[in-house]
Amino acid sequence: MVAFQRLANTLDYILEVRNLCTYFSLAEGTLKAVDGVDLTIAPRQTVGVIGESGSGKSVTAQSILRIVPPPGAIEAGEILLRRSDGSSVDICQLDARGKHIRAIRGAEISMVFQEPMTSLSPVHTIGEQIAESIRLHITRDKRKTKSLALDMIHRVGISNPRQRFDEYPHQLSGGMRQRAMIAMALSCSPSLLIADEPTTALDVTVQAQILELMKELQDEFGMAIMYITHDLGVIAEIADEVNVMYLGRVVERASTIELFKNPLHPYTRRLLKSIPRLGGHGGGRLDAIRGNVPVPLNPPQQCGFSSRCDEFIAGKCDAAVPALVDMGNQHYVRCYLHSEESEPAYA
Ligand SMILES: Nc1ncnc2c1ncn2[C@@H]1O[C@H](COP(=O)(O)OP(=O)(O)OP(=O)(O)O)[C@@H](O)[C@H]1O
Ligand SMILES: [Mg+2]
Structure with missing residues (x-):
């Protein structure tokens, strides 16, 4: 019964990313651009992915299409693409240059970029x-x-x-x-369109027109959209659900309404505070947060946000990686302020 229920639930998704790890092997060490990302996308759903520069949004998208540039490589995880005929494929297992992924790109999953x-x-x-x-x-x-x-x-x-x-x-x-x-x-x-900051380079009026167009086309074509952006205003406009990324991990996930109403992670709270008032400057971008996202080169096993967090708990947040935990109502957070649970430590 349990097994059946699982199967029935997972068929609700067209894309299911589990524990995705995409690393770059550099002379200086291992850069963990994406380090254990879980994501699900349901048919016709718009899933937002938000986070500052360097949080791993684009590398997640590149992994899904298997276009990560060398020396980057998927080190672990699964990316399950499910079709309406009941078949599914783990994109991670495909040859990145093979005919199978080329048939998927453009036809089943396609992508639009910031710079056409x-x-x-x-x-x-x-x-x-x-x-x-x-x-x-x-x-x-x-x-x-x-x-x-x-x-x-x-x-x-x-x-x-x-x-x-x-x-x-x-x-x-x-x-x-x-x-x-x-x-x-x-x-x-395609059944899934991945949009990586497609309106960032455009002026506000054109940006609004393009967002409107994508919503219209989604209604017409029935595709799901994974929408990557820095801009919380755009997320509020387009996404049903939001994944907040920080340093290669999803640190919070909730429906858009829930996330704006009740942000739980200190990072998300800071992002929301950084939204300028109407008529102010900055257009809802995330640059207002102090400091930069660190580079995840040989990162220690700890919460990625520890170095910038006002609520950092010494001996806890720097001792292990908190797990992404469901707080109820499909609201997930990865933070020791909300749960004691840690990720298992890898060797
Ligand atoms: N080709 C590459 N070679 C080496 N490191 C890379 C490469 N591409 C990305 N990275 C590193 O991987 C991490 C995640 O980068 P990514 O481009 O996914 O960030 P992002 O969230 O898309 O940022 P932005 O908002 O600026 O587009 C960063 O530390 C980045 O420096
Ligand atoms: Mg990017």
């Missing part, structure tokens, strides 16, 4: 690039491909699709390039 030029080629037209993705995953029929690409360009709100089809990325404004990248990412109706 990282995924748009400057030497091909917008239309060619969207069509290429359709050709790879949907149809080889030329006319069908072109009409699907034109339709996609239209759906992301780019005017004059026929003219834009033949234009190069540099001929488009930043906001239009971002729309073109979204069109490319969604052209094969």
Whole structure:
């Protein structure tokens, strides 16, 4: 009965990340960019991932798509991708250059980045690039491909699709390039879209338009979104659930409403305090917190936030890693102020 219940519960997710550890082997030692991340994403859900620069958000996303640059490598964990036909695959076990992960990228999971030029080629037209993705995953029929690409360009709100089809990325404004990248990412109706700071480089009005567009397309296409950002305002706007990351770990997770109402981790509380008042400067970014995220090079077995925490308990917070514990109501926190439980110590 227990086993059955487990199975039934896990089928509620399209992506389940368990104890993901992604490390960079550097001359100076081991940089633990992602160190035991657990995440789940349900169909059609928008899961926010928030944390300061260096907390491991992008490396988590790169791990899911198996595009971690060397010398980075997944050292442990599972990334289970589940399909509606009941089949599932552990992405960690795939060859990062093999045909299996290439078939998943773009078709089942796709990604949009902060800087569109990282995924748009400057030497091909917008239309060619969207069509290429359709050709790879949907149809080889030329006319069908072109009409699907034109339709996609239209759906992301780019005017004059026929003219834009033949234009190069540099001929488009930043906001239009971002729309073109979204069109490319969604052209094969992925079940999960990973958005890594896709609006950070845009001005506030265009940012709001892109967020609105993503919500509309989510309703239409039914995909789940993993939305990575520094910006708490954006999280409040788009996410159903939030994962707060710090130094390679999820330190708190809750529904967006619960997290804003009742933050438990000292780090989350500080993040929320750093939101400027309406009309102030800073736009809800997290730079207002004193000090920087340390570099997790050969990190000691302790709470990652100890060095910056006002509520640090000597002999406890620096002696082991607190476990991520459910405080009820699907609200999880990794902090000794709330639970005595520790992660098991690894050799
Ligand atoms: N290619 C790489 N080589 C070595 N270290 C890396 C590499 N990429 C990331 N790191 C390190 O891994 C850690 C996590 O980085 P990551 O890029 O995931 O942070 P992030 O949360 O996405 O930050 P940001 O908000 O600035 O994008 C950092 O300490 C970073 O310096
Ligand atoms: Mg990043």
